[in-house]
Amino acid sequence: MKLLCAGGGSGGHIYPALAILERLEALCVDRTERLDTLWLGGTGDLARQLVADAGIRYRAVATGPLLDRGPGRRILSLAQVCLGTLQACLHVLRFKPDACLATGGNAAAPGALAARILGIPLILLLPDSAPGITARWLGRLARTVLVTTTSAAKYFPDNSLLCGYPVRGDLLAAMNNPDASRQSLLTAMDMPAGASGDPLLVVMGGSQGARSLNQAILHHLPALLQEALVLLVTGHAEFDAVAAAVRRMELAAELREKLVVRPYLDREAPQALAAADVAVTRAGASILGELPASRTPAVLVPLPIAGGHQWSNARALEQAGACLVTEDATVRDRLPTLLLPLLRDADQRTTMAARMAALGRSNAAETAAMAIASLSMHTVCANGHPESGTDRPKPQLP
Structure with missing residues (x-):
């Protein structure tokens, strides 16, 4: 075919x-x-x-x-x-x-x-x-x-x-054993094994990154690190600026070791979603499949442009009680109000995870x-021959 x-x-x-x-x-x-x-x-x-x-x-x-x-x-x-x-x-x-x-x-x-x-x-x-x-x-x-x-x-x-x-097969495979995915991710990201009991917060602005998300996380980073491990995926364009800002903070050693900053995740993304206890992300199309498949509660920040598609995506999950949503313009002010209680409340995360999982279609x-x-032209019947009417002529070069 x-x-x-x-x-x-x-x-x-x-x-x-x-x-x-x-x-x-x-x-x-x-x-x-x-x-x-x-x-x-x-x-x-x-x-x-x-x-x-x-x-x-x-x-x-x-x-x-x-x-x-x-x-x-x-x-x-x-x-x-x-x-x-x-x-x-x-x-x-x-x-x-x-x-x-x-x-x-x-x-x-x-x-x-x-x-x-x-x-x-x-x-x-x-x-x-x-x-x-x-x-x-x-x-x-x-x-x-x-x-x-x-x-x-x-x-x-x-x-x-x-x-x-x-949803990609590697994400479904990672969800077969979330605990193993979490441990593998912590090892790959060089996070201390002793911190594995803390909730894991994964922040991803999508394949292009998101400056407002990065800035909001940086503004509240010390408070977040008191509650969770933080994996901050900045996007390639923002990585150097975010890494420099983290260095200027001069975080205490016990907090700094709980933070990992990466420009982008590709092969590690399935493990990160499977391991995450909470995600902060844009509301691109992928959230409709990957968050339900990974059963990850989330705080969604729809991109204010893109024809309003991200707001439609976010509302589909919000109406099910699987996520929290805030506007891009207010994310810096509202982030601690939404995120810190969620990181502290395991029961709320469990409830939201169950609602998120109910939206998935495996x-x-x-x-x-x-x-x-x-x-396709090669639809095959049980007898191994093309179905009637499916052997359509192919386009020919002039």
Whole structure:
């Protein structure tokens, strides 16, 4: 089976697609097929690194917002999308995929449009609880829209499939033994074993980091370290400034050893989520799957832009009593009021963890993979032969 993936942007859009690919590859093995994947995304995109790490071929195409601010920027963006779509068409004609999985976001548009133009079945993955402009347009072109929440399904009443947020297998594996994940993380982060009885606070601003979160944590850091171990993931752009600020604090040795500052977590992220007693994070798409899968109570600080998508994501968890939410503008003032009681109250954390776990869908990747397989040209029946009508002609080079 040949699958084209189109997308990029934040980790919240990339990781669920990689989780689906993990499960789809297993399905192909069961069917004695081989999964061959090509990923089309933007230039200089985070997806390039993450996709390459997963052993998947990546090709960059031009892209831009479908609706930008100002007439001049709109014309430029439209030109970029058109150029990227032409580039993507060439890749599609050479690769001849059986189906296309688009993850939403601006980087998905050229590859998804090329697939649609050339008659390749299009499946849209909507990680957020509400679609952005690009996702709304692509949803109209898709055979199936894979949605993570019931609130997202209402935007695509005719072609949506509720599957939940696909979570990476390494996070699910880490949750099989949270205690071992915690000890492994403490060892990897060089935290003292004697402090392992303290709650672990993990602060992550997403793949791009978050200055306001970093500054709020720094402002209250001594008080937080009195209550918990703190793993502060700053983002690459903020790491040097945060590390310098910590040095200037001249924390007491017993507090300093309870703090770890890192620019970004990739391979360690599943262990960190599995080990965390409380998380402070943005409200990107990944929280809809990874927090329920790891059963982690959280304080969420939605990004004040991004079309309001993060507020929709945060409310989906807040309404279930699984998290606390505060605005970005007030996070510095409200953080101790929200966070310190939660760190001190194990019973409250247990209650919130149970509510968070109830939101999870452990078979999300399986459901999504089956949907993709059913639309591919190599859908296989029990007798080992393609189903009737699924052997569609592939696009040909002129």
